[in-house]
Amino acid sequence: MLQIDRWKRILILGICLLGLLYAMPNAFYARVEAHNDAKARIEATGVTTPELQAAVEGWPNWLPSSLVNLGLDLRGGAHLLAEVQVEQVHKSRVDALWPELRRALAAERETIGAIRRVEAPDGVLAIEIGNPDQMARALEIARGFSTPVTTLTGAGQQSLAIASEGAVMRIQLSDAEKAMTDDRTIQQSLEIIRRRVDEVGTREPTIMRQGEDRILIQVPGIGSADELKALIGTTAQLTFNPVLGTTSDPETVPGVGQIIAPSLDNPGLYYILEDSPVVTGDDLVDAMPGTDENGQPSVNFRFNPTGARAFGAYTSANIGQPFAIVLDNEVISAPVIRSAITTGSGQISGSMNFEQASQLAILLRAGALPAELTFLEERTVGPELGQDSIDAGKVAATVGFLAVIVLVIMSYGIFGVFASVALAVNMAILFALLSVIGATLTLPGIAGIVLTIGMAVDANVLVFERIREELRTAKGPARAIELGYEKAMSAIVDANITTLIVAAILFVLGSGPVKGFAVTLSLGIITSVFTALFVTRLLTIMWFERARPKTIEV
Template sequence: MLQIDRWKRILIIGICLLGLAYAMPNLFYKRVEAHNDAVASIEKTGVTTPELDAARGAWPGWLPNGLVNLGLDLRGGAHLLGEVQVDQVYKARMDALWPELRRALAEERATIGAVRRVPAPDGTLAIEIGTPDQIARATEIVRGFSEPVTTLTGTGQSSLAISAQGNTITIGLSEAEKAVTDDRTIQQSLEIIRRRVDEVGTREPTIMRQGEDRILIQVPGIGSADELKALIGTTAKLTFNPVTATGSNPDAAPGLGQVVLPAADQEGVYYTLEDSPVVSGEELTDAMPSTDQNGQPSVDFRFNPTGARKFGAYTSANIGQPFAIVLDNQVISAPVIRQAITTGSGQISGSMDFEEANRLAVLLRAGALPAELTFLEERTVGPELGQDSIDAGRIASAMGFIAVIALMVLSYGLFGVFASVALTINMGLIFGVLSMIGATLTLPGIAGIVLTIGMAVDANVLVFERIREELRTARGPARAIELGYEKAMSAIVDANITTLIIAAILFVLGSGPVKGFAVTLTIGIVTSVFTALYVTRLMTVTWFERTRPRQIEV
């Protein structure tokens, strides 16, 4: 019997209405986008302005407000390909290891003699002892700082490669430890870049690893590649170093374990600092833009318990001595310690405006990049080009949509009209699902939607052709329609499952654009099967119940 239960009808209609409701905000894209941005800004800052109120009120809060995010090629934005200088991490590891080794070796000064660091290539630590015949004992102490590498490929290896010759011990990272360090550095860089980009409210950035030491960054909606580089290209490495001397000669030769750095806001002033910091930005827990006692822009920061303890101990022992705050190899402030600072908090002030103070706070909150990022490729996609892509996609979709509808109506008459209405609902459901999951639409994604328009009526064609065959043998049109849907089901399922398998392979093995195509294709397959088997059938059954024709033409 040709019928559909009432609960099934309610469910089908409900799914269609829900999908179309979630797709509707995309018809008012700019208004809804302004509403979402205003709501996010008010929630984040707690500050409301007339402009924000107007933007928030431009779209009813009780309606869905999810949008299909536009990718870089549709919205315009910036594209960067950066290479992480992992060698810098090796040097930092050796520099951090030296103070610990110096203390451990100094405890046995009576046996091994005086200990000093001698020049060595970056990433290598060379230590000279005073008693050459005790080199074995010194090497044994150094080996105590080496740890097993915990990865599967590094099983049985140590973290340090140690060699001794004469009275000199040379220390570096082992190859297994370098591989682990490289992977950790890239992952840390990815996370820090993602936090920095997300903090400024950009939409759906693409941040992914490419190769062994490269990172691809694509941020839609940002003004230029230079603006993006200003945000993520800064290492934002904050350290607090003891000051040993102040002068005006940038070429002054520092002592071993020291470095000469310029003042950020005083031209011609250079500071000689201890290379090993007392506290680093990694021990910061928070940073917020603020104002100093003179009402000038500044940044307030707070250390974690470990950093607060080290900061308090140093300031207690060095009252009256200058102390440098270093950001990206520039001394932004070198105050004299007036009293012990045991609260674990402080303030950075200097020649900065409020925008720079806010950006510095963002960078410090996100953390320092573990190594410098060198940009190998940069590209800015203008919004005009993105709009051209959107317009071209609309034209392609409209032409395909009209052609499919014309073919279906001419081929199947009233049943073709049902299929065309279902195709319209199908397009709405695709955008509704994309909006619900917060997907990003790119040009390949539009290609997937255009392909879906052509494929969406395949199931209807199979059903209608099967109904035509059944009309020759079945007892009446109702039975022919019922058998048409039943016998076409296996072919429809087979065809769409194979396409879903291909889409899954594209998603797993493909890069960003290919993944976008696979996502829209997968959603389109699911929604087209739903509309062909249920929405079209519901319309056909409803029409048949009202008209009760004795004969039908398909």
């Protein structure tokens, strides 16, 4: 019988009203976005200004305030393609091995003789021993520092490749260890870039791996590619290195295991430092901008327990000696150790303003990039171009929407009106879902919405044509409508499930804009089926109960 239970009617109408309610903020996009940004700023800083308060009051707190985020091609922003210099990590790993290996070899100096590090290509540790006849013992000690590779592809292999030639032992990472290190470096870089971008409050960035050693970064709403590069391009590698001496000649050749770093405060002065740092930025747990004892901008930092112990032990043993605070191979300052620093906290000050101190704190909090980034591609999308894309998308969606409405009303009369109302509800529910899940809308996403408009009517067309067929068999209007929905159900479900499967494949295998298209298409399929099978049916039944027509024309 042609009827729907009351509780089902209430549920259907409730879903439609919720969809309209949660889609409504997108009709007042600028006002709601200003409300959300001001509210987030107040919560983050605890400071309320008249401008922020006015923005918060621009949208009622009791109304939903979730918005569909606009992608790079709609809002404008910056696009970067960066290559991670993974070879630097190989060098760092091998260099970090030298102090421990030197102590282990020195413990058996009587057997293997004197040891010294000799020149070798980056990523290779070359050690010359005084007694070549005992090379087997030296190799045995070095192999004690090698561990099994834990990946499936590297099963059975060791982390170090160790060989000897005459009196020289050469150590480097094995191929399996390099592959595992490269993957870990890319993943770490992705996470650190994401943290740095999130620190400045940008909206819905796209940060993903491309190929073996490249990272795609798209940040909507940021001013330029140069601004984005300044934020993420700095490696922010903070180290604390022992100072061996100073020089004014930049061409000075450092000894083995030493580096030359320029002074940031004193141009023309260069420090000779030990290559192996006492503590690194990896041991930092917090960094905040502040002021020093002279009221000048500074950055206050705090170590974790491991870093605090190492820093305390070094300062206790080297009172009266200078040590250098090095950021990205530049010496920020080189104070003399006056007393042991065992509290695990310290301060960086020097030639910086308050903005630079805040930026440095952000970089240190987010962590150091494990390797340098080389930018292969950079592009700035202006907000004007983004607005043009939005306007073009609005025109395309509006023309498609109106054309479909005109066609369906001309073809199916009053039933076409019901389909048009359901189509409007479908769009509202779709935007409500996109807003609630925080999806990012791009130009391909708009294409998915336009496609959804056609697919939503397609389901109604199947129902209406089926009702026509039932009317030709001389059945009554109520029975024809009921059978029309029942018999069209399988065709609608089959057609939409196959499309949903394709959308899922696009989402899993695609990236960037393709994912955006897949998301809007998938949600559009779900809302289309709901409106075609429930909303139009409810409208038809409500009309039929009031009009009680003896005959109907579809």
